[in-house]
Amino acid sequence: MLGDGILKGMAETARNFFGSFVSDERLTTVEYPEQRIPTVEAARVFPFLVYDGANWEAGMRCVACQICEKECPPKCIYIEKSADKKPDFVGKQQFYPTRFDIDVSVCMSCQICVEVCPFEAIKMDTQFELATEDRFGGLLYDRKELSRSNEYYHSIHPTEAGEVDARLAEEKAKVEARAKAAAEAAAAKAAAAANPTQLAGGGS
Ligand code: SF4
Numbered sequence: 001m002l003g004d005g006i007l008k009g010m011a012e013t014a015r016n017f018f019g020s021f022v023s024d025e026r027l028t029t030v031e032y033p034e035q036r037i038p039t040v041e042a043a044r045v046f047p048f049l050v051y052d053g054a055n056w057e058a059g060m061r062c063v064a065c066q067i068c069e070k071e072c073p074p075k076c077i078y079i080e081k082s083a084d085k086k087p088d089f090v091g092k093q094q095f096y097p098t099r100f101d102i103d104v105s106v107c108m109s110c111q112i113c114v115e116v117c118p119f120e121a122i123k124m125d126t127q128f129e130l131a132t133e134d135r136f137g138g139l140l141y142d143r144k145e146l147s148r149s150n151e152y153y154h155s156i157h158p159t160e161a162g163e164v165d166a167r168l169a170e171e172k173a174k175v176e177a178r179a180k181a182a183a184e185a186a187a188a189k190a191a192a193a194a195n196p197t198q199l200a201g202g203g204s
């Protein structure tokens with residue numbers, strides 16, 4: 001029937017309008033900022049840099065590979081790579097950013113930087129109350145302002161952070177197993193070189 005959809009829509013609107021006076025479930029607005037809706041796990045606002053341990057500088061996962069800087073569509077990430085290196089989570093020496101800025105007045109929250117990062121170093125924050133009178137300097141965050149602990153990451157995205165931890169632990173275990181096998185092979189080779197007669201006797 002012509003206008004059927006409009007009548008159904010009006011009926012739904014009326015049901016929610018009158019229902020909101022008697023049912024909390026139909027009360028779709030809250031009195032912000034006194035009242036707040038709990039943030040959902042999939043929420044994303046602007047990126048932050050993850051660090052492990054207690055020291056943001058020592059534990060920063062970012063290795064300044066600059067992939068995110070190249071892939072960011074509005075080009076709002078600025079990175080400068082260190083001249084020296086520091087150990088990463090598996091003990092491998094890596095560069096680190098001496099400068100890592102994000103201009104969140106330009107960032108469009110697309111999450112591409114997160115998706116392209118091979119080191120699980122950049123994730124999306126859920127913090128949205130960032131208003132400032134200083135539109136330019138006040139929204140240009142440096143590496144210290146961008147740094148958040150892995151515990152914080154767990155507190156806002158527990159499922160995702162748990163998966164990342166498991167992946168990194170698996171990678172670390174593989175690296176340690178390879179290092180152990182290499183050390184054992186080197187020790188066996190050294191022992192054989194030190195005692196060639198034993199090796200010849202063992203093979204006969
Ligand atoms: S979320 Fe998108 S726009 Fe923002 S810094 Fe990352 S890649 Fe750039």
Ligand code: SF4
Pocket residue numbers: 061062063064065066067068069079116117118119120121122
């Ligand atoms: S955040 Fe990730 S992609 Fe960006 S520079 Fe650091 S390690 Fe590379």
